[in-house]
Amino acid sequence: MGGGFGGLYTAKALANTNVNVTLIDKRNFHLFQPLLYQVATGTLSPADISAPLRSVFSKSKNTKVLLGEVSDIDPKTQQVVMGDQSISYDTLIVATGANHSYFGKDNWQELAPGLKTVEDAIEMRRRIFMAFEAAEKETDLEKRRALLTFVIVGGGPTGVELAGAIAELAYQTLKEDFRNVDTSEAKILLLQGGNRILPHISPELSEEATSALQKLGVVIQTQTRVTNIENDIVTFKKGDEVQEVASKTILWAAGVQGSPMGRILAERTGVECDRSGRVIVEPDLSIKGYNNIFVIGDLANFSHQNGSPLPGVAPVAKQEGEYVARLIKLRLQGSTLSQFSYNDVGSLAMIGQNLAVVDLGFLKLTGFLAWVFWLVIHIYFLIEFDTKLVVVFQWAWNYITRNRRSRLITGKEAFVSPQTINDSNPYKATETRRTVNV
Amino acid sequence: MGGGFGGLYTAKALANTNVNVTLIDKRNFHLFQPLLYQVATGTLSPADISAPLRSVFSKSKNTKVLLGEVSDIDPKTQQVVMGDQSISYDTLIVATGANHSYFGKDNWQELAPGLKTVEDAIEMRRRIFMAFEAAEKETDLEKRRALLTFVIVGGGPTGVELAGAIAELAYQTLKEDFRNVDTSEAKILLLQGGNRILPHISPELSEEATSALQKLGVVIQTQTRVTNIENDIVTFKKGDEVQEVASKTILWAAGVQGSPMGRILAERTGVECDRSGRVIVEPDLSIKGYNNIFVIGDLANFSHQNGSPLPGVAPVAKQEGEYVARLIKLRLQGSTLSQFSYNDVGSLAMIGQNLAVVDLGFLKLTGFLAWVFWLVIHIYFLIEFDTKLVVVFQWAWNYITRNRRSRLITGKEAFVSPQTINDSNPYKATETRRTVNV
Numbered sequence: 001m002g003g004g005f006g007g008l009y010t011a012k013a014l015a016n017t018n019v020n021v022t023l024i025d026k027r028n029f030h031l032f033q034p035l036l037y038q039v040a041t042g043t044l045s046p047a048d049i050s051a052p053l054r055s056v057f058s059k060s061k062n063t064k065v066l067l068g069e070v071s072d073i074d075p076k077t078q079q080v081v082m083g084d085q086s087i088s089y090d091t092l093i094v095a096t097g098a099n100h101s102y103f104g105k106d107n108w109q110e111l112a113p114g115l116k117t118v119e120d121a122i123e124m125r126r127r128i129f130m131a132f133e134a135a136e137k138e139t140d141l142e143k144r145r146a147l148l149t150f151v152i153v154g155g156g157p158t159g160v161e162l163a164g165a166i167a168e169l170a171y172q173t174l175k176e177d178f179r180n181v182d183t184s185e186a187k188i189l190l191l192q193g194g195n196r197i198l199p200h201i202s203p204e205l206s207e208e209a210t211s212a213l214q215k216l217g218v219v220i221q222t223q224t225r226v227t228n229i230e231n232d233i234v235t236f237k238k239g240d241e242v243q244e245v246a247s248k249t250i251l252w253a254a255g256v257q258g259s260p261m262g263r264i265l266a267e268r269t270g271v272e273c274d275r276s277g278r279v280i281v282e283p284d285l286s287i288k289g290y291n292n293i294f295v296i297g298d299l300a301n302f303s304h305q306n307g308s309p310l311p312g313v314a315p316v317a318k319q320e321g322e323y324v325a326r327l328i329k330l331r332l333q334g335s336t337l338s339q340f341s342y343n344d345v346g347s348l349a350m351i352g353q354n355l356a357v358v359d360l361g362f363l364k365l366t367g368f369l370a371w372v373f374w375l376v377i378h379i380y381f382l383i384e385f386d387t388k389l390v391v392v393f394q395w396a397w398n399y400i401t402r403n404r405r406s407r408l409i410t411g412k413e414a415f416v417s418p419q420t421i422n423d424s425n426p427y428k429a430t431e432t433r434r435t436v437n438v
Numbered sequence: 439m440g441g442g443f444g445g446l447y448t449a450k451a452l453a454n455t456n457v458n459v460t461l462i463d464k465r466n467f468h469l470f471q472p473l474l475y476q477v478a479t480g481t482l483s484p485a486d487i488s489a490p491l492r493s494v495f496s497k498s499k500n501t502k503v504l505l506g507e508v509s510d511i512d513p514k515t516q517q518v519v520m521g522d523q524s525i526s527y528d529t530l531i532v533a534t535g536a537n538h539s540y541f542g543k544d545n546w547q548e549l550a551p552g553l554k555t556v557e558d559a560i561e562m563r564r565r566i567f568m569a570f571e572a573a574e575k576e577t578d579l580e581k582r583r584a585l586l587t588f589v590i591v592g593g594g595p596t597g598v599e600l601a602g603a604i605a606e607l608a609y610q611t612l613k614e615d616f617r618n619v620d621t622s623e624a625k626i627l628l629l630q631g632g633n634r635i636l637p638h639i640s641p642e643l644s645e646e647a648t649s650a651l652q653k654l655g656v657v658i659q660t661q662t663r664v665t666n667i668e669n670d671i672v673t674f675k676k677g678d679e680v681q682e683v684a685s686k687t688i689l690w691a692a693g694v695q696g697s698p699m700g701r702i703l704a705e706r707t708g709v710e711c712d713r714s715g716r717v718i719v720e721p722d723l724s725i726k727g728y729n730n731i732f733v734i735g736d737l738a739n740f741s742h743q744n745g746s747p748l749p750g751v752a753p754v755a756k757q758e759g760e761y762v763a764r765l766i767k768l769r770l771q772g773s774t775l776s777q778f779s780y781n782d783v784g785s786l787a788m789i790g791q792n793l794a795v796v797d798l799g800f801l802k803l804t805g806f807l808a809w810v811f812w813l814v815i816h817i818y819f820l821i822e823f824d825t826k827l828v829v830v831f832q833w834a835w836n837y838i839t840r841n842r843r844s845r846l847i848t849g850k851e852a853f854v855s856p857q858t859i860n861d862s863n864p865y866k867a868t869e870t871r872r873t874v875n876v
Contacts, residue, residue, distance in 0.1 A: 014846045027846075027847070028567065028846070029572060029846050029847075045483035045484070045485045045486065046846060047483045047846055048483065052846075054612075054616070055615060058614040059614065061617075064617050065615075067575075068575075069569045118846070133466060136505075136522075137504075137506075174492075176491035176496040176497065177490075177493060177503075178492070178495045179499075179502050263555065408465075408466070408467050408484060408485055408488055408490075408556070409465070409466045409505075
């Protein structure tokens with residue numbers, strides 16, 4: 001279950017075999033999450049980075065796509081519960097991914113939205129562009145400064161990519177578009193808990209990324225922890241020094257936690273979860289006591305390779321999915337497979353329109369070359385579904401025109417005066433957020 | 439006020455002149471409405487047919503774009519009221535367009551949504567694709583038939599274009615994608631009040647269109663009036679014969695009425711409105727008693743050319759906007775302009791991927807040639823904003839692949855079981871609809 005990278009690649013690897021595959025997802029499309037930040041910053045449309053699951057598998061007659069949400073699992077009778085119907089399985093692959101973690105401060109979710117779903121991206125896009133609109137109308141200098149201050153919490157790839165994209169928006173794309181406000185006065189603040197951004201790549205490269213972001217105009221604060229978010233004010237601690245920043249647009253790119261299915265699985269099977277709710281899996285990605293239940297992708301904690309769990313990135317989910325598919329096919333032939341091992345393809349992060357960092361271990365790239373490489377890699381993965389060409393084209397187009405075609409302000413307060421952004425109460429808002437959309 | 443075709447072309451014609459222009463719209467983008475049906479049927483993304491108003495006018499320093507909704511007008515003090523602020527004007531151009539008319543049956547709006555805004559298109563897209571998803575799960579044959587029955591009310595361009603696009607979806611694009619249901623069993627019903635579809639074009643062409651749609655599989659009922667919509671059942675009268683059809687997807691492409699600004703204008707200035715709420719304008723598009731207030735586009739009733747009001751189409755709004763701009767410039771030179779007259783550019787309608795009808799009076803086209811012509815014309819207008827190339831490309835791409843990239847099911851019930859579509863009560867639903875989005 002799950003149409004993300006894990007589920008998608010498992011089903012792809014099992015396409016047109018003698019295995020009956022049922023792919024369950026609550027959405028009718030696969031989302032290419034690594035590019036979601038480009039939707040949030042108005043470069044791409046959601047459909048550009050989505051593939052309808054049915055069209056991906058239309059040629060594979062042994063694959064059945066079901067739209068719906070799994071509410072429970074019964075490992076004894078080998079069934080998953082989906083609304084009023086139950087579906088029985090021989091082998092179950094759980095790939096329901098991860099959600100944002102606000103470290104227990106769940107009320108921060110509405111104050112500082114994260115970036116996991118299309119709805120999240122649309123909401124971020126609305127807040128970012130609405131902030132500029134509100135600033136254009138705002139006469140109070142204090143308030144205007146808060147509207148032009150963007151705080152990004154978390155210095156991983158998503159945080160870095162958001163910071164870079166917003167910097168380009170404020171300092172380049174939108175500069176000519178406003179009459180009362182100078183968007184280049186905008187302040188973009190990137191807060192990172194660790195002692196450097198992009199901790200998953202080499203120190204030299206993360207230093208390169210730091211100076212590149214600073215050149216773009218982003219202010220980076222490392223070893224900084226957010227202690228409070230309230231009334232459009234972010235409070236954070238650097239060592240013992242406490243700082244406050246007034247900002248109308250606070251974006252969350254920090255912690256993640258396994259999706260609720262992990263807990264359900266734990267209750268039903270007794271399998272262990274780690275502190276961030278990820279399921280501890282066996283060397284073959286199955287769970288203790290149930291060799292016909294696999295957990296892959298962001299929901300899985302696989303620590304059999306180097307002690308620490310594999311990162312929650314697309315390549316890991318893809319390789320895990322393909323491994324499980326291979327294992328299932330071999331089992332049908334009475335054979336089996338040695339333990340899963342991740343072949344690290346390296347990591348990359350986009351900083352600006354012609355700026356990225358690439359760390360393949362043996363090869364380290366920065367600047368334009370890295371940007372092209374980043375582009376090629378992503379295109380290569382997008383090739384998996386038909387949006388590829390369109391996205392390449394739009395990229396080229398946006399790159400040449402330095403434009404943001406997709407900066408539509410839509411969503412919950414789309415129709416009301418900008419001043420009222422963030423004034424809505426968390427509960428009501430969280431409610432409506434589920435209906436804010438593509 | 440208004441960023442539609444009327445407002446946009448007025449402001450464009452006044453760009454970089456010595457006139458100070460303030461363009462007020464409640465959205466931050468111009469929407470190319472003629473292609474909205476392609477968003478509703480999953481071919482294009484909203485951003486593909488939208489242009490951020492600020493980027494359109496970024497180079498014109500005398501043009502100021504304001505995001506907000508005008509709530510009132512005071513012709514005495516020459517001010518428009520926008521939330522808590524008032525903006526004074528020398529000349530006011532009202533181009534707030536039209537909304538759907540349900541002929542007094544306003545509760546039909548939720549049961550049979552229309553197609554005016556991006557939100558409408560997303561909602562239609564959700565209903566159309568959700569119906570197929572629900573049918574795939576439905577075991578009851580009766581209910582499945584209702585899910586696979588699409589009723590389009592209104593045989594104008596929008597109704598025809600929707601019917602054609604849905605026919606292509608059901609009979610071509612989606613045919614391979616489902617396992618339990620055969621989408622080619624779908625029934626598409628087009629109901630038209632008059633005695634032929636596309637009444638605005640020549641009888642021969644509307645006959646051509648009729649047979650073309652029928653070849654695609656659309657069932658057309660002319661001289662048919664909808665008398666009731668209730669519990670997913672459409673009741674309609676053809677002569678004295680009453681028919682009922684069970685359908686989960688009823689789409690409205692029938693009447694329109696002037697936007698509320700028309701009534702406000704009437705109250706404040708005493709100007710007359712026609713039965714469908716359009717403002718009766720003078721030969722120079724100003725309103726009686728106020729030669730510095732103009733009404734253009736769908737909100738205007740201009741009957742000085744051939745007795746009957748000009749149709750509510752983009753070319754009329756465009757020419758009216760350009761006329762008013764010219765008049766304003768001439769007045770500043772102490773000169774004036776003879777009355778407005780519409781130069782009819784003819785009318786066209788898209789039927790299928792390579793099928794359209796074009797009526798230029800002197801030239802009538804059908805089939806592939808007309809389709810190409812239709813494409814060229816629309817591209818020509820899209821050239822006005824930067825999405826042109828992207829749209830051409832996506833079209834070509836979708837045309838070659840016969841694919842629907844943008845068929846994302848999003849919006850209010852995106853997360854819940856398909857069975858529950860349309861079960862929400864009208865009021866709650868209408869509420870949430872305003873937040874369903876791009």
